[in-house]
């Protein structure tokens with residue numbers, strides 16, 4: 001029996017800490033419950049919106065006139081060097097558990113908030129490691145047809161912060177299988193700690209934000225060369241960091257209301273305490289225009305910006 005609640009505050013369920021309530025809200029723990037929740041939303045004539053760890057979403061100030069379905073499945077199983085985890089498992093906890101079991105290969109993802117399902121959808125990555133490097137298969141429910149199937153790594157069509165699931169929002173990831181390698185637990189733990197310390201050094205991680213707000217764009221050759229000369233690192237795949245472009249466009253530290261482009265990492269749009277979703281969106285727009293004017297480069301959101309009816313607006 002589904003326990004659908006009404007007017008559930010969403011701000012505390014997101015790392016931004018911003019946004020109004022969900023008109024309807026339900027936790028689901030099985031594929032059967034997902035389907036029940038979808039039928040419920042259809043009967044009520046409202047959109048179903050998936051929420052997992054809430055670390056990459058901006059909820060509108062008025063809240064969502066929708067059924068928010070939060071994935072609460074969080075069982076996992078380690079067999080040999082293979083991990084099979086429910087989509088609702090916290091990514092960092094899994095990296096820690098597998099390290100303790102003498103398995104690694106994904107330690108550089110330590111510190112990325114949210115669930116393993118959310119990480120698959122956005123092909124989350126850091127320090128040169130991405131989800132696509134270790135995913136074997138992904139199980140997903142098609143919320144339109146009800147079909148449940150497993151997708152091989154190839155079928156996930158992973159690319160930079162992109163996957164088949166992100167392109168097809170009707171797919172609800174329910175399980176993920178990853179292949180790891182044997183690593184002494186002490187060594188795996190050392191890499192995790194090093195990674196988390198490096199993240200903290202680059203930017204305090206305990207902030208009200210959604211991580212990088214914009215994706216790193218592919219830039220014209222001249223801008224790539226300017227970046228490479230200044231930073232002494234290659235523009236991988238022709239992409240330059242959005243944070244660098246924002247800084248060069250003069251908007252490091254820029255504010256709109258309570259939202260600020262971080263002084264330390266300008267691609268983190270931070271809720272300094274009083275930011276509204278409107279503040280964040282206005283700041284994002286200002287940044288987009290400034291970067292377009294300065295470099296002719298269009299920034300695209302990595303964060304999922306939701307409209308009142310639950311549709312993604314950017």
Ligand SMILES: Cc1cc2nc3c(=O)[nH]c(=O)nc-3n(C[C@H](O)[C@H](O)[C@H](O)COP(=O)(O)OP(=O)(O)OC[C@H]3O[C@@H](n4cnc5c(N)ncnc54)[C@H](O)[C@@H]3O)c2cc1C
Nearest residue numbers: 050052053054055056114115117118119124125173210211
């Ligand atoms: C401080 C901080 C640092 C960050 N650093 C990084 C980083 O280094 N690298 C990086 O890649 N990201 C980073 N992020 C962004 C974020 O952590 C990732 O995008 C994360 O993978 C999102 O997972 P989530 O469970 O929180 O998803 P949510 O924010 O809950 O959802 C994001 C989107 O994914 C969809 N979704 C979630 N779960 C599923 C599912 N099971 N099936 C289908 N769709 C789903 C949601 O509907 C939504 O559209 C950072 C965020 C913060 C706050």
